[in-house]
Amino acid sequence: MSTKYDIVKQEIQSRILDGTYQPHQKISSESELMKQFGVSRHTVRAAIGELVNKGWLYREQGAGTFCADRSLDNRSSSGVTQRNIAIITTFISDYIFPSIIRGAESFLSQHGYNVSLFSTNNDHENEKRILEKILTEPFDGVIIEPTKSAISNPNIGYYLNMEHQNIPYIMIHAYYEELEPLSITMNDEKGGYVQAEHLIQLGHTNIVGFFKTDDLQGVKRMKGFIKAHRHYGVTINPNGIVTYDSSDKVNKPIQTFMKLLDQGVKPTAIVCYNDELAISMLEVLREKNIRVPEDFSMVGFDDSLIGRLTAVKLTTIQHPQSKMGETAAKMIVDLIKEKNNQPKKTNNKVQSIIFEPSLIVRNSTKILEGKTVTTK
Amino acid sequence: MSTKYDIVKQEIQSRILDGTYQPHQKISSESELMKQFGVSRHTVRAAIGELVNKGWLYREQGAGTFCADRSLDNRSSSGVTQRNIAIITTFISDYIFPSIIRGAESFLSQHGYNVSLFSTNNDHENEKRILEKILTEPFDGVIIEPTKSAISNPNIGYYLNMEHQNIPYIMIHAYYEELEPLSITMNDEKGGYVQAEHLIQLGHTNIVGFFKTDDLQGVKRMKGFIKAHRHYGVTINPNGIVTYDSSDKVNKPIQTFMKLLDQGVKPTAIVCYNDELAISMLEVLREKNIRVPEDFSMVGFDDSLIGRLTAVKLTTIQHPQSKMGETAAKMIVDLIKEKNNQPKKTNNKVQSIIFEPSLIVRNSTKILEGKTVTTK
DNA sequence: TCCGATTTGTTCGTATGTATG
DNA sequence: GCATACATACGAACAAATCGG
Numbered sequence: 001m002s003t004k005y006d007i008v009k010q011e012i013q014s015r016i017l018d019g020t021y022q023p024h025q026k027i028s029s030e031s032e033l034m035k036q037f038g039v040s041r042h043t044v045r046a047a048i049g050e051l052v053n054k055g056w057l058y059r060e061q062g063a064g065t066f067c068a069d070r071s072l073d074n075r076s077s078s079g080v081t082q083r084n085i086a087i088i089t090t091f092i093s094d095y096i097f098p099s100i101i102r103g104a105e106s107f108l109s110q111h112g113y114n115v116s117l118f119s120t121n122n123d124h125e126n127e128k129r130i131l132e133k134i135l136t137e138p139f140d141g142v143i144i145e146p147t148k149s150a151i152s153n154p155n156i157g158y159y160l161n162m163e164h165q166n167i168p169y170i171m172i173h174a175y176y177e178e179l180e181p182l183s184i185t186m187n188d189e190k191g192g193y194v195q196a197e198h199l200i201q202l203g204h205t206n207i208v209g210f211f212k213t214d215d216l217q218g219v220k221r222m223k224g225f226i227k228a229h230r231h232y233g234v235t236i237n238p239n240g241i242v243t244y245d246s247s248d249k250v251n252k253p254i255q256t257f258m259k260l261l262d263q264g265v266k267p268t269a270i271v272c273y274n275d276e277l278a279i280s281m282l283e284v285l286r287e288k289n290i291r292v293p294e295d296f297s298m299v300g301f302d303d304s305l306i307g308r309l310t311a312v313k314l315t316t317i318q319h320p321q322s323k324m325g326e327t328a329a330k331m332i333v334d335l336i337k338e339k340n341n342q343p344k345k346t347n348n349k350v351q352s353i354i355f356e357p358s359l360i361v362r363n364s365t366k367i368l369e370g371k372t373v374t375t376k
Numbered sequence: 377m378s379t380k381y382d383i384v385k386q387e388i389q390s391r392i393l394d395g396t397y398q399p400h401q402k403i404s405s406e407s408e409l410m411k412q413f414g415v416s417r418h419t420v421r422a423a424i425g426e427l428v429n430k431g432w433l434y435r436e437q438g439a440g441t442f443c444a445d446r447s448l449d450n451r452s453s454s455g456v457t458q459r460n461i462a463i464i465t466t467f468i469s470d471y472i473f474p475s476i477i478r479g480a481e482s483f484l485s486q487h488g489y490n491v492s493l494f495s496t497n498n499d500h501e502n503e504k505r506i507l508e509k510i511l512t513e514p515f516d517g518v519i520i521e522p523t524k525s526a527i528s529n530p531n532i533g534y535y536l537n538m539e540h541q542n543i544p545y546i547m548i549h550a551y552y553e554e555l556e557p558l559s560i561t562m563n564d565e566k567g568g569y570v571q572a573e574h575l576i577q578l579g580h581t582n583i584v585g586f587f588k589t590d591d592l593q594g595v596k597r598m599k600g601f602i603k604a605h606r607h608y609g610v611t612i613n614p615n616g617i618v619t620y621d622s623s624d625k626v627n628k629p630i631q632t633f634m635k636l637l638d639q640g641v642k643p644t645a646i647v648c649y650n651d652e653l654a655i656s657m658l659e660v661l662r663e664k665n666i667r668v669p670e671d672f673s674m675v676g677f678d679d680s681l682i683g684r685l686t687a688v689k690l691t692t693i694q695h696p697q698s699k700m701g702e703t704a705a706k707m708i709v710d711l712i713k714e715k716n717n718q719p720k721k722t723n724n725k726v727q728s729i730i731f732e733p734s735l736i737v738r739n740s741t742k743i744l745e746g747k748t749v750t751t752k
Numbered sequence: 753t754c755c756g757a758t759t760t761g762t763t764c765g766t767a768t769g770t771a772t773g
Numbered sequence: 774g775c776a777t778a779c780a781t782a783c784g785a786a787c788a789a790a791t792c793g794g
Contacts (some may be wrong), residue, residue, distance in 0.1 A: 003781065029759060040783045045760090053429055061760045062790030084492075092481055098474040099748065105468055107494055109506070114513070116460075117481055130485075137490070313686030318648045370634065405778060416764050421779090425754065438772030570775045 004039050008047035011037075014128070016056055016067055016156035017135045023069035027057065040138060054183075057120075073095055083113045086134050088127070089145045090215075090246075092119040094275050096304050098319050099287035100172070103325025104143060108207055113140070113331055120147040122153055122214065122246040131158035134166065141332040149174035149216040150245075168335035172328050174216035182335070184328050184353045188217045191317045191357035192224025194230075195299045195355040196361055197272045199230045203368035204269040204297060208238070209283075210253050211263060212273045213243040221245070221301065227272055237267065253277060257284055275300035277305035278314055278364075303360055313362040320355050327353060378556055380415050384423035392432055392443055399445035403433065406441070426615025455568045459489045461708060462510050464503070466591075466622075468495040469654050472680050472697050475627060476548070480519060488711055489516070496523040498590070498622040500530055507534035511541065515689075517708040518545040524622075525550035525592040544711035548704050550592035558711070560704050560729045564593045567693045567733035568600025569607075571647045571675045574610045574691070574735055577743035580645040582616070584636055585628050586657075588649045597677065601647055613643065629653060633660055644672060644744055651676035652681035654690055654740075668744035690740040696731050703729060707751040 012033075015021045028036065034043045036266070040324035048065055049059045059372065085108055089097050105115045113332045115229060116139070120126040127147040134157065146153070153176050160179075162169055175183040192209075199207050209225045211218040222241065229236050244252045260267060262282070273277040278300035282292060290296050290313045300307050300316035320327070334350050388409075393399050404412065409420045426440055427433045435441045462644055465473050481491045492515070496502040503523040510518060511534065518538065522529070529552050536555075538545055566583075570717040575583050585601045587594040598617065605612050615636065620628045636643060648654040654676035658668060666672050667669075668688045676683050676692035683690035696703070710726050 005781075031759080042784085043782060059760065060791080061791080062758080064759060090480045094474075098468065098470075101493070103466045105495060109494060114509070115494075116490045116492050117477070118485065118491075119478070119481065133490070216790090252591070306685055307683065309682050309685055314716065355786085381762075407778080418765090421762060422762085435779065436772080437770070440772090440778060536783075 003286050004037070005043045005046040005050075008033065008039065008044060008229070009035050009050055009128045010248040012047060012051060013056065014132060017132050017161060018128075018155065019161050020157070021067040024200050025067050026064040027067060042172070043284050062231060081141070084116060084137075084139045085113045085137045085329075086116045086118060088118045088120060088130055088134075088142065088143075090120050090122040090147055092117060094308075095274075096302050096319060099305075100325040100328075103322030103327075104329040105325070106322075107326045107329035108333070113328075115163045122147050124148060128155050131155055132163075134167075135161055139167060141327045142167060143332055144169055144171050144174050146171055146176055146216075148214045149176060150214050151220050153178075166338060166339060167234075168332060170331050170335070172324060182350060182352050184324060184331065184355075185355055186217070186319065186355050188220035189224040189227070192271070193228045193302060194224070194357055194359050196225045196228035196300065197232070198299060198361070198365065199271065199297055200228060200234055202269075202365060204298065205234050205266065205270045206237055206267045207234075207271060208237065208240045208242065208267045209271040210242045210244070210257070210259075210273055210277055212249060212277075213244065214245045218273050220245070221273060240267065242361030243266060249277075253279055254284055257281055258288075261288060261290070263286075264372065269365070270296070270298045270300060272300050274302045275304040275314055275316055276302075279306055279310060280318070282310060282312060282364075293364050297365040297368075299365060308362075313365050315362045315365040317357045318360050324355065380413070381419045382427075384409065384415065384420060385426055388427060389432065390425060397443040399443055401443050402440040403443060406747065439736050454692075460492060460513075460515045461489045461495060461705075462492045462506075462518045463517065463520075464494045464496060464506055464510075466496055466523055468493060468499040472695060473651075474702040475697040476704075479698030479703075480705040482698075482699070483702045483705035484709070485632075486581055486704075487573050489709070497720065498523050502535065504531050506586055507531055507538075510652045511537055515543060517712050518543060519704045519708055520545055521549050522552055522592075523548055525552060526590050526595050529554075533636065542715060544708060544715060546704060546707050546711070548700060552618050558707065558726060558728050560700060560707065560731070562695065562731050564595070565603070566597035566646070567599040567677060568597030569604045570600070570602045570733055570735050571597070571677065571693060572604035573608070573658055574675060574737070574741065575606060575645045575673055576646065576675065578645075578741060579715045580642065581610050582643045583610075583647060584613065584616045584633075584643045585646045585647040586618045586620070586633070586653055588622065588625060588653075591619045594619070597649060604640055608666070613641075615639075616643065620635040625653075628658055630660055631655055635666075637661075637666070639666060646672070646674045647662050648674060650678050651680040651690055651692055652678075654692070655682055655686060658686060658688060658740075669740050673741040674743075675741060684738075685725050688740050691738045691741040692736050693733045694736050 008081060008164060012027065015091060021027050023234055029234050030044050031042055034041055050058060056068055056069065057065055058068050086314050087101060087104055089101070091097050101117065118130045118195060120130060123146055156176065159169070169181065170179050171183040196207060196209070209222065211222040213222065214217050222243070226227070226236065242253065242256050270281060279296055285292055285296055292298060298314070300314040302319040303316045307316055331350055338350065387500060388403065397403050406417055410417055410711055411489060425432060428435060432444055433441055434444050465477070468474055478492065485493050494506040496506065499580055523729060528752065532552065532554055535545070545557065547557050547559040549561060551557050551561070572583060572585070585598065587598040589595050589598065595725055598619070602612065618632050630633050646657060654674055655673060661668055668674060676690040678695040679692045707726055714726065
């Protein structure tokens, strides 16, 4: 995999798949590629040779090398419907993802589809590699949880190519706004609002919020957090909002939280991006001998299993989990049907779905001492 | 047709067609061909390269170039290798399975394979449906966790058919004994032995054991449990061994355990089939105000995440989890390689792997009051 | 129609890396 | 350890086709 011609080959392949090279368009000449990659002509020719052999490019002596049009050539040759669905998530084994995947797998296998799994680890490079794979192989539909949905995505070209090749896809949890895709999401802003509202109604006024902001979910939950404070006229502590990324999710929130607890005016409650974070924070509080909920209240998000197993059962926001997976599966199957039966009446068109959040009150939140419950 | 490499190519082709080169026979080396035709090595390689691409020859570094066997060359219809691996587990989202799947997925996707997921919910009908699907579609290999491995399997025919069709498969966690397949397992009997031994060494003599016995793992752990008692000369309470199935795993163990706790001579410790059960039992004890480990000791199995998150951290048996998934993935890839390179020497044949269990002592076990620690 | 610049096609030489037996 | 054989990579030269002027 580390040979020079293979690198050149991969890169050219990427340019084809992400739409840089359109069908019948002339690609860079051999001498240009030599300069671009700093390799000899022999190496460039070896790379191009393999792609010509695969049918991705064709050469014309004297004219140049061109991108082939693979749109209607091969994939229906075998005649047999493959019925493959790809599910791309950021993580596979952690947290609530297994439940989502189970929901989707269960529905899809009942409807005769194979489910292939991919995880990006919230990294754009991995996402790219996976999208290349999906575009190269016969998938009938794709369910995607976007990678780093809050920031601009370098792989948009691949999604456009997917539309070109008429492969239906839907996004869950969040979506890339440029694409305006069909999606299944939570109302995350509302969720963040409800988290904060609950604590405010319990009398808390010094609440910290921790949000993972490389994904859109976190950005929106933060927005809701702020909105609730404004609505109830509670000022937000200047240090009261902490953001972090997937990359520093293990350490940064914990360390920042510890500092916040050591300062003069201590917060009395925390809104957590999700239950996973809440569990970490619970550990911090336990080490500092701060009792939950007597001394400190916390709200999680997602109603994950681990939040129900801990000594202190978490107050949290409900997440549809396996239901979301099933809904996504149903939607992608509908899209595939719609694609195949073009003459069919499109009376009930497939539409995006937004799940409304609801609060689940357990044992991690409590009325602040000396306060009475506020109601709207 | 007048180029040198084309002449070389034609000549080699002729030698294949007229039988000079028989299937799997080594053809002249590149340097020999250089002499024979008076051309450069590059030219020879270009000629051979085209024939390799057509599927008439195959090259093996260090060994030589060989004539391919095109007699039974069927599946080249699509030309493209699919590289699909199926993973069949009993459950997808629960417990330690996500970790196992992640380990396998990570390795396989790095090696260019797609991973398709199936779950049987430990039901033979589902298993049958999935096996039919796999036999019908182009999978290169299968990783299986057997369904109800302790009882006779009605789908053996499908596995035999898989062998017929030359689809490599391996089993994890357990295996159907009739098939004697390649497998990756725990030494479950040893595991059950270690669980019981630990409690016995802590002075416990009235230990109950709960085992799920529709899978072989449970049967073997139970065997180890009994063996440990015999070895240390501890008599087993007649009601001290409780077995249950996947179907009644939610209720039966809990109810039986409650009855045991209400009887005259109470047990002082429990060996659990796995951490999942242990967590349920912990809940029962909490409701009855029996403190762990002060009043009661318990040992789990699998070292699952949930066993580390509870208030009382479980003493348990280590399970390789994602490591097991990765090992399984590596093994299946080796098997596929072995299958494809028939002429290659099978010097290091793929072999079954058994992981040895080791005890992880945490906070759910304690020396029985009024006893001293026993050592072997 | 021809010219010249560009681009791919063929062929040689050489060197080093890596797997096999 | 050694010879053999294939794998990768660099450089150079000339041939053949294309395309704009």
